[in-house]
Amino acid sequence: MPDVNNRHPRSSGFLSKIRKIFSLNIGTVLFGFLFLYMVFSAILYLTSPKIESYQVIAGPLSRNETYTGLALREEAVQKADSGGYVTYYAREGNKINAGGNVYGISSTQTAESSAVLSAEELASVRSEMLSFSKGFNPSNFNNTYSFKYALEGSILQYAGGDEGSLSVVSVGNQNVFRADSDGIVLYSMDGYEGKTVDTLTAADFDQNAYHETDLKTDGMVEAGDDIYTLITDERWSLLIPLSSKQATKLSDRTSVRVKFLKDGMTQSGDFSIIEIEGQQYGKIDFNKGLIRYASDRFLEIELVTNTVTGLKIPLSSIVTKEFYKIPAEYATQNEESQETGFMVTSVNDDGDEVKTFVTATIYAGIDEDTGGDENSTVYYVDKEDFQEGDVIENQKNGDRYVVKDVGVLEGAYCINQGFAVFRRIELLDQNEEYAIVSRNTSYGLSLYDHIVRNADEVDEEEILY
Secondary structure, three states: OOOOOOOOHHHHHHHHHHHHHHHHHHHHHHHHHHHHHHHHHHHHHHHOOOOOEEEOEEEEOOOOOEEEEEEEEEEEEEEOOOOEEEEEOOOOOOEEOOOOEEEEEEOOOOOOOOOOOOHHHHHHHHHHHHHHHHOOOHHHOHHHHHHHHHHHHHHHHHHOOOOOOOOEEEEOOEEEEEOOOOEEEEOEEOOOOOOOHHHOOHHHHOHHHOOOEEOOOOOEEOOOOEEEEEEEEEEEEEEEEOOHHHHHHHOOOOEEEEEEOOOOOEEEEEEEEEEEOOEEEEEEEEOOOHHHHOOOOEEEEEEOOOOOEEEEEEHHHOEEEEEEEEEHHHEEEOOOOOOEEEEEEEEOOOOOEEEEEEEOOEEEEEEEOOOOOOOEEEEEEEHHHOOOOOEEEOOOOOOEEEOOOEEEEEEEEEOOOOEOEEEEOOEEEEOOOEEEEOOOOOOEOOOOOEEEOOHHHOOOOOEOO
């Protein structure tokens, strides 16, 4: 009997080759398919439009415009009444009362005084020093100099005795000169003293030609020399050059809020537009805050005009979507689920009337003219929930409404979940690139949502990743 397990050597070798070739071909085919898939995916990636996302942020539409303002104020340069060496008693940039000591003139460089203070006057000086010491703050060390000048002035005031109403008193061999009126003392001049809006020229706004003269000196002065400037009114003005575009933008304003870039402080002022030598200027009038900027003729400011805030999105993200419009009075609630929807009435194949509750996503409720005496609220519902011609019944009075009217809402595609979802927006303001939208819109956007930047390249509900 032949051995079935003993196959012919040639047959066995042939089968082995067949298996080897077949096995090799399967691997090759699989690898080929994988390679082609990778090539196709690469081509698809390189040729398909790139979807760029944008994270919704909050803030104003744009930065406020900055300007350089020219300050005008009531001020006059005071002249020395006599010649000699000067000692200054009022600190520059500080307020001084009428009759306050401003400077002294003596025949020698170091004035000596033999004045003696009474016990009551010494007690008052000690009280002032104690009060300053208790309230001293190292972070405001500049106040020390203010106190020094004030204390020197007080001592001189005491030394002058009962002559406080005089414009000059003698203390030892020094004549001490006093302010004729309340004001702010500056030991400089720049030629703008006495200028008014009516006398300004366009050249006055050239900062390159601006020159300020320091009036403080350690040497002698002559009678009639300029010695200090006194600003006598808290009311002051800033004038800013305007382009025609800026003037148009600000033409309807009567007041404006100003941020001073020198110290970050803000305050409001009355605003008007004037013309100087054919050029338009903005004039901002203030009634306070002068002491902070008394030594500045030119001030860098920011007009706080962009006050509309909300969610900031690119204009390229905005799309429109159609909705069916249904009067709000036709809405009802499902008794079991408490969901809001509409009762759709239809006829079945047997001719019987059938009522079906349809839950609807209401994107907006807007007051519109519906032909009555007063505006009525109209709901904007997703068109996917209804068909044109559907009949909706009012559950309160039995009235019926045929779905047909279409409205359009603006929105953006939110992609937080990886696919494009329409979110309604309400525009508050916009410029050439961005828009500010409300953050309190039903079915709207929220802070830090991710939306499609180039919305025209995406379809709603498209899976993006």
